[in-house]
Amino acid sequence: MKALLPLLVVLLASCTSTTVDEFRQGETGINSDESIVILGRRHSSDYETRAEFVDCVGERMTTGNDSISVIPEKEFVDAMFPWFEPRTAPLRTQDLERLMAEPVVAEKMAEFGVRYMVWLDGFTETSGRTGTISCTVGPGGAGCFGFGSWEDDSTFDARVWDVASLQNVGTISTDASGQSYLPALVIPIPLIARVEANACVRLADQLKQFVNGE
Amino acid sequence: MIFNECMMKNSIRSIAKTLCTAFCALVLASCGVSKVVIEGSYPSPNVAKLPLSLAVVYDEPLRNFSYIEYSETGAEEFNIASGASHVALFDAVLPAMFESVVEAASLEEAESLGVDAIFVPAIDEFQLALPNKTKLDVYEVWIRYNMRLVSGDGAPIADWVLTSYGKTPTESLRTADAAINDAAVVALRDLASSFSLSFAQVPEVRDWLASR
Structure with missing residues (x-):
């Protein structure tokens, strides 16, 4: 029974399912002197793509085989200020075409060597919170008892724009969901489903293959 | 023995006093207004410079601007001071938009500088939306400004x-x-992005620029 406990913990903690869909609209490929920039969409009124998720995808793409040079989001947005702010950022490739007509924008873009612009749009939602945990502190010590669980669902889209041809070359969608548990028997034991982290890894790996033209 | 007891009583009193002071401070801090001084860094905009010399006047209401958010019971909840941050923002934005920028203490002083135009920004309204009031998972800030541009002679x-x-x-x-x-x-x-991109599109400013 004791030997099964770690296995059970691992099974519960890794209870996440992830789906990745790719829709290709054009040829891709990148030279060693070219870079990509990954930007989060923040124009929606009720949510915004977290900067941490954007950083996670970027960091994953710069590591391992066929790694790609990724310009950090904040560095790019600050250098391009005020053209990539939530209210001014291009929403369609036609807007990017208009933006590239501005000499200051085209110049900065060439300086960075940006070949592809990736727009990440999505969020992680927590639902189905159930159970209760109560903690008490007394002269003899402290302890928590109870059980809680919730479900996380991450949905992210990555639209890839080719800055050279000013075309949308494809979209990669990721949907990850998982159930997290928090049993507490004196001490709480969190068994967290790494939903957003899994979505990041799968999306980054797919995106890397897509940009490399594989 | 009596001396030791006395010393013990004093030290218990001292600990109790310290704990009481800390507890009172905690209670007061949790009930009091939370002062937020807005701090941030603002990049210079990448826009074509207008061939103008500009004087900017940051008046006292802008420099010392602060907004107080009240709780549902009417108590002061947040005191948000953003005057210094607004000045820092305009100091980063204006030199990137105009050929030369100089700061003046008053409109009269600015008129004596012989510049092409004088800019006087002002905050009209500041609104804050907190998640516990809106039931949304976001903090929101909305600001309305009154921008005033006058010629070098006022x-x-x-x-x-x-x-x-x-x-x-x-x-x-x-x-x-x-x-x-x-x-x-x-x-x-x-504000910086819309101001820098829309300045020359304001009809009166556009007409004035065309007439120069």
């Missing part, structure tokens, strides 16, 4: 309204003060 050129908006999502390990600061910085960046 004749009015343009007077227009500009709004800016910033939001930041709630996060488990982020305090309300930090979230309000982040939302305000987004709103200030929004």
Whole structure:
């Protein structure tokens, strides 16, 4: 029974399912002197793509085989200020075409060597919170008892724009969901489903293959 | 023996006093207004410079601007000071938009500098939306400005309204003060972006630029 406990913990903690869909609209490929920039969409009124998720995808793409040079989001947005702010950022490739007509924008873009612009749009939602945990502190010590669980669902889209041809070359969608548990028997034991982290890894790996033209 | 007892009583009293002071301070701190001084860094905009010399006047209401958010019971909840941050923002934005920029203490002083135009920004209204009131998972800041441009000799050129908006999502390990600061910085960046991109499109400014 004791030997099964770690296995059970691992099974519960890794209870996440992830789906990745790719829709290709054009040829891709990148030279060693070219870079990509990954930007989060923040124009929606009720949510915004977290900067941490954007950083996670970027960091994953710069590591391992066929790694790609990724310009950090904040560095790019600050250098391009005020053209990539939530209210001014291009929403369609036609807007990017208009933006590239501005000499200051085209110049900065060439300086960075940006070949592809990736727009990440999505969020992680927590639902189905159930159970209760109560903690008490007394002269003899402290302890928590109870059980809680919730479900996380991450949905992210990555639209890839080719800055050279000013075309949308494809979209990669990721949907990850998982159930997290928090049993507490004196001490709480969190068994967290790494939903957003899994979505990041799968999306980054797919995106890397897509940009490399594989 | 009596001496030791006395000393013990004194030290217990001293500990009790310290604990009581700490507890009272904690209670007062949790009930009092939370002061938020907006702090952020603002990049210079990449826009074509207008061939104009400009004087800017930051008047006292702008420099010392602060907004007080009241709780539902009418108590002061947040005191948000953004005057210094607004000055820092304009100091970053204006030199990138105009050939030369000089700061003046008053309109009269600015008129004596022999510049092409004088710019006087002012905050008309500041609004804060907190998640516990809106039931949304975001902190929101909305600001309305009154921008005034007069010629070097004080004749009015343009007077227009500009709004800016910033939001930041709630996060488990982020305090309300930090979230309000982040939302305000987004709103200030929004102001800088719309001001720098729309300045020459304001009809009165456009006509004045065309007539020069």
